[in-house]
Amino acid sequence: MEWLQVIVGPDNGTPSVAQFCARAVILFLYGILCIRIAGRRTFSNLSPLDIIVAIVVGSNISRAMTGKAPFVATIVATLLLVVLHRLVARATVHANWLGRLVKGKPVTLVRDGQIDRVAMRRQDISDEDLLEGLRLKRAEHPSDVRLATFERGGKISVVPK
Numbered sequence: 001m002e003w004l005q006v007i008v009g010p011d012n013g014t015p016s017v018a019q020f021c022a023r024a025v026i027l028f029l030y031g032i033l034c035i036r037i038a039g040r041r042t043f044s045n046l047s048p049l050d051i052i053v054a055i056v057v058g059s060n061i062s063r064a065m066t067g068k069a070p071f072v073a074t075i076v077a078t079l080l081l082v083v084l085h086r087l088v089a090r091a092t093v094h095a096n097w098l099g100r101l102v103k104g105k106p107v108t109l110v111r112d113g114q115i116d117r118v119a120m121r122r123q124d125i126s127d128e129d130l131l132e133g134l135r136l137k138r139a140e141h142p143s144d145v146r147l148a149t150f151e152r153g154g155k156i157s158v159v160p161k
């Protein structure tokens with residue numbers, strides 16, 4: 001591990017310019033590795049869990065880059081987090097109860113043109129948010145909709161009449 005210390009410098013925030021550059025290259029490649037391990041889904045349809053993992057990974061990489069956290073320990077812990085995220089994501093495919101726990105469940109907002117205002121309040125969706133979601137799916141008014149659902153990924157899906 002001494003060779004790595006020579007390349008990336010000390011963990012006390014005082015690496016040389018060359019060592020900071022080495023950290024940048026290593027962490028760039030490491031970030032790509034983390035994205036590949038986490039999977040494409042992590043950064044496309046972001047669930048709350050995906051967002052948290054993305055923020056923590058970015059924060060950890062930043063701290064490792066600036067020397068504010070031990071380099072090796074930080075990247076190992078970050079990799080563990082990414083692998084755990086991947087395992088939980090895979091497990092949710094096979095265990096519906098876990099999927100509901102981690103991702104939530106879809107909520108019906110409009111059924112046969114009738115708006116469910118209680119569901120909208122519970123999900124913090126305003127009338128304007130709903131109408132925007134409908135317009136994005138080419139529905140002008142709730143009366144044009146057979147079913148509108150607030151999906152687990154945070155988007156509104158629409159089935160027209």
